Amino acid sequence: MTDIAVIGAGISGLVCAQQLTQAGYSVLVVEKSRGLGGRVATRRLHDTVADHGTCYLKPKGQLMRHFVELLCRNNTLQVWTETLHELKPENSLPAIQSSNPNPCYDSPTGMSTIAKFLTPGLEILLNHRVVSIVQAVQSVQTEEKTWHLIAETSDGEQEEITAKALVIAIPAPQALALVEPFGETLLGADFLEKLRSVEFYPCLSVMAGYSPDIEALLEWKAVTFKNDKVLGWVGFDSSKRPNPQQPVFVLQSSADFAENHLDTEDLQPAAEEILQRASKLLMLPWLAIPEWMQIHRWRYAIPRTPLEQTSLPANTNLPLVCCGDWCGGGVVENALVSGIAAAEEINVRLGNLPLPGDKFLDRDEEVK
Numbered sequence: 001m002t003d004i005a006v007i008g009a010g011i012s013g014l015v016c017a018q019q020l021t022q023a024g025y026s027v028l029v030v031e032k033s034r035g036l037g038g039r040v041a042t043r044r045l046h047d048t049v050a051d052h053g054t055c056y057l058k059p060k061g062q063l064m065r066h067f068v069e070l071l072c073r074n075n076t077l078q079v080w081t082e083t084l085h086e087l088k089p090e091n092s093l094p095a096i097q098s099s100n101p102n103p104c105y106d107s108p109t110g111m112s113t114i115a116k117f118l119t120p121g122l123e124i125l126l127n128h129r130v131v132s133i134v135q136a137v138q139s140v141q142t143e144e145k146t147w148h149l150i151a152e153t154s155d156g157e158q159e160e161i162t163a164k165a166l167v168i169a170i171p172a173p174q175a176l177a178l179v180e181p182f183g184e185t186l187l188g189a190d191f192l193e194k195l196r197s198v199e200f201y202p203c204l205s206v207m208a209g210y211s212p213d214i215e216a217l218l219e220w221k222a223v224t225f226k227n228d229k230v231l232g233w234v235g236f237d238s239s240k241r242p243n244p245q246q247p248v249f250v251l252q253s254s255a256d257f258a259e260n261h262l263d264t265e266d267l268q269p270a271a272e273e274i275l276q277r278a279s280k281l282l283m284l285p286w287l288a289i290p291e292w293m294q295i296h297r298w299r300y301a302i303p304r305t306p307l308e309q310t311s312l313p314a315n316t317n318l319p320l321v322c323c324g325d326w327c328g329g330g331v332v333e334n335a336l337v338s339g340i341a342a343a344e345e346i347n348v349r350l351g352n353l354p355l356p357g358d359k360f361l362d363r364d365e366e367v368k
Contacts (some may be wrong), residue, residue: 002028002123004346005149005163008108010038011332012324013169015339018360020346021121023353029122030151030163032129034163035112036119038170039301039325040332042110043207045294048182049110050237050248052205052296055222057078057114057332063340063358064333070361076113080240081221082105087281088226103161104222106240113136114332123247125161128154133166133178135186135318147296147318163347169339171300174196175322179314179319179342189313198326200264203232203301206271208290210247215288223282230257230277249287262299271295303330310334310341319349 006017009031014089035041041053057077059065071077107113128151136148149161168175176195184192196246221239225231233252238244251274263268279288302307303326312322323342328334340357347355 001146002026002242003163004028004165004167005030005161006149006169007149007175008169009115009124009126010039010169010324010326010334011115011118012188012339013038013167013344014122014334015360016149016167016307016323016342016346018118019340019343019355019357022219022356022360023343023347023351024052025350025353027123028163029124030128030130030149030161031124031126034127035115036124036126037112037115039298040111040114042107042222044110045207047207047245048209048238048241048248050207050250051106051235051240052116052207052250052330053298054111055109055233055235055237055250055252056103056106058077059333061333061337061351063336066358067336067361071107071114071117072290075103076117077107079103083220084222086226087223087228087319088246093129095148110175110311113266123186125151125159128159129153130178134253136162140172147320151172152286161335166321167342167346168320168322169324169342171200171324172322172326173200173300179320186316188321191312191314193202194312195322197305198307199304199345200300200326201302201304202258203255204253204258204267204270204274205287205296205298206251206253206293207237207276207296208249208251208287208293209287212246214247214286225254225281228254228277228281230254230274234278234282244289245290249278251275258297259287261327265294267297288328295342303311305332306330310338311345313345319346321345355367 003025004027006013006029008368017027029351039053057327060070075133131152134148147163147166151159232254235250237250238248276288306326314320325335327338
């Protein structure tokens with residue numbers, strides 16, 4: 001039994017859990033993956049790491065600027081580049097244009113370190129996928145109800161979780177699959193309609209490593225491809241790392257290309273096509289022949305139709321709130337704001353305890 005169960009250990013879920021934990025509630029975070037961070041993701045491969053989800057942070061709002069400053073003071077973030085580049089369809093490489101002359105921040109040890117920064121004091125259950133949610137009677141005498149969750153591991157083992165309140169901090173389509181069986185009678189037509197309205201662009205991320213003999217002395221660290229049928233973005237990922245052993249690039253597909261491969265079982269040919277396209281457009285022949293490569297499919301990469309509200313509470317007798325970067329716009333900054341908003345919604349329904357707000361970030365501990 002816990003006060004609040006949070007489904008999803010992405011940035012929004014972790015921020016919400018920190019708010020409620022620091023207020024004094026008992027909170028359990030349940031995450032289907034083996035790691036933290038959601039799309040703020042880092043993969044370890046071939047004696048190095050690569051950021052194959054969110055590849056950098058570019059703060060705009062006050063909360064995000066404060067967060068980035070704190071992470072920099074704790075040596076978690078550093079300035080990666082102050083210039084992003086854009087290649088338009090009508091241009092060749094010599095006409096590549098600079099854009100967004102503001103600092104972009106990365107983590108030398110991988111972007112998932114940002115998520116780890118948010119975990120001190122939290123109880124987190126990794127590698128557990130919530131497969132069902134029901135309302136159960138906790139006390140026959142009082143007829144008090146609670147949320148009852150069944151979480152399943154990849155080995156088929158199950159764990160039962162009981163909570164007074166529920167936060168669902170995962171992509172809206174996944175949240176809908178969990179709660180839709182309750183129907184409009186319990187959740188309300190407006191809640192379900194809003195949840196159904198959120199759609200996502202997919203993305204394919206290719207991580208590729210090259211021979212150290214290759215001269216990868218580039219004039220750019222990241223290039224966005226405008227309106228290309230295959231490519232969306234290419235980043236010189238190993239330029240983030242201290243003393244990299246070899247050049248490593250991360251290439252992200254266009255949404256249309258990923259849409260065409262949503263149900264493709266073998267993504268290797270798609271990865272090769274992405275590499276070949278980048279090699280041609282950037283005039284780097286060696287980019288098409290890496291020593292190794294891996295590809296990851298993000299089914300819910302960027303919200304296509306985000307909500308115009310910071311969280312989505314259900315009008316239920318038991319507190320239930322959905323949150324995520326799809327509440328507001330689709331970037332890490334929205335995830336921070338949404339996590340705080342979800343905690344406020346839950347707190348009003350449970351105990352109205354003092355929440356830390358943005359002060360939950362003010363700590364002097366270094367991330368280990």
